[in-house]
Amino acid sequence: MQVLIIQHVTQEGPGLIAEIFSKKGWKLDIRVMNQPGAILPKTVADYNAVIILGGPMGAYEEEKYPYLYQVQELIRDAIERRIPVLGICLGGQLIARALGATVKPNPVKEIGWYKIHLTEAGEKAFLFQDLPEEFWAFQWHGDTFELPEGALLLAEGDTCTNQAFAYQDCAWALQFHPEVTPIIVSYWTEIYQEELIEFAGPGAVAQLKEETKRLWEKNQEVFSRFWANFCRLLDV
Numbered sequence: 001m002q003v004l005i006i007q008h009v010t011q012e013g014p015g016l017i018a019e020i021f022s023k024k025g026w027k028l029d030i031r032v033m034n035q036p037g038a039i040l041p042k043t044v045a046d047y048n049a050v051i052i053l054g055g056p057m058g059a060y061e062e063e064k065y066p067y068l069y070q071v072q073e074l075i076r077d078a079i080e081r082r083i084p085v086l087g088i089c090l091g092g093q094l095i096a097r098a099l100g101a102t103v104k105p106n107p108v109k110e111i112g113w114y115k116i117h118l119t120e121a122g123e124k125a126f127l128f129q130d131l132p133e134e135f136w137a138f139q140w141h142g143d144t145f146e147l148p149e150g151a152l153l154l155a156e157g158d159t160c161t162n163q164a165f166a167y168q169d170c171a172w173a174l175q176f177h178p179e180v181t182p183i184i185v186s187y188w189t190e191i192y193q194e195e196l197i198e199f200a201g202p203g204a205v206a207q208l209k210e211e212t213k214r215l216w217e218k219n220q221e222v223f224s225r226f227w228a229n230f231c232r233l234l235d236v
Contacts, residue, residue, distance in 0.1 A: 001026040003233060004047045006071060008055025008090060011191055015179040017051060020227045033067055040070050044077050049084045049234050052091030054177060058143055059093035059103040072235035075171070084234060085171045089141050092164075092173030099109045099148035099167060106160045110139035111199045112208055113215050116163050116176060122154035127172055127229050128164075135222045136215050137163075137176035138185060140192070145173060178223050185212045 003021060005014055008028055014030065021028055029037045029047070031038055044050050052071060074188035075098040078085040087095040093103040094132045116137045122128050144160050147153060148167060155176075163175045189196055196204045 001048045001172050002046065003234075004041065004044060004050045004074075005030045006040070006050070006052045006074075006091070007032045008053060008057065011187070012054050013058075013184070014053060015050070015181050015184050016223060016227060017179050020224075024231065033065075040067060040074065044074050044083055044085075045081060047078075047083060049086070050074065052085070052087040052094055053179070054089030054091060054140070057090065059090060059097045059145075062215050067100075068094065075099075079168060079214060081105050084230075086230065087171075087173045088177060088179060089175060092175055093143055093145045095167070095171055095173040096145035096148055096151075096165075099151070099171075101148040102146045102148075103143055105142055106144040108159055109142045109199055110157070110160050111141075111196060112139065113137070113211055114139050114157055114159065114176070117156050118186070119153050119156060121152045121166075122164065123231070125152075125154050125166060126228070126233060127166070129229050130225050131222055131229075136219050137178065138180045138212075139176050140188065141175060144175065164182050178226050182209075182216050211236050 003026055005028055009012060010032055018028060031040055057065050059068065066156045071094050075085055075095050085095065098101050114133055115137045118128055118133050123133060145162055147162060147165055151165040153162060153165050158164045160175060165173050186209055189208050193205055196208065
C-alpha cells in the first residue's frame, strides 16, 4: 500500500496518520511543499490513496502558492481514477475548490476543541462507522468550504456548519483535524501563539493545552476508529 501525503508546511505534519499507517507497513510518500526542491508527482496513478494536510495559506491563494493548482489537478486525477483522496482543513478546502465549490472566510475563526455532529448521511457513511453521533474535534481555521455539486454533507458544527463531505464515495473533505496528537497541539499553541492569544486572550496557550489533555483522554478512541475505518476502506 502506497499513500501520497501532501504536507504544505514543515510544522503541520501527518501526526496519527504516520503512526497508524507505518504500523501497518504502508509506504508513505510525504511531499513537504515548503522544503527546497519539493515537487509533486504528475499523476497519482501509482498510489493507493492521497491525503492532503492542513496549512496556514488559503486554498484560493494559488497566485502566491502556484503548486496549489497542481494539488487540485491531482485531486481531480484521483477522483477520475477512483483512488481515495482525503483532505484535512486546507486539504478539505482544496478538494472543494478542485470540484468547483467556493472557499471563503467563515464568519468566525475556530481554534480549539469543538463539537461535531454527524448528519443522517454521516451516520450511514463508512468513514464514520462506530463513531458517536456527536464528538469533540480539534479545529484551527479561519476559512470554510461550500459543498460541491453532488457532494453529501456528513458532519456539521455550530459555528462552522460544513465540517465534512463525501464526493462519489472516493473523496472526503474534513474541516477538522483528526490527525493531531497532544504533542502537535502543544507545538501549534507555541508557534502560532500570537494568533491564539489574539483569538482567545491572555492565558489561551495554557488553557488550550489543558483542554487538549482532558478531551484527548475522552476522544482518543474516536480518532483511532476514524483512521481504522479509513484503513479498512483502502483494504477493500
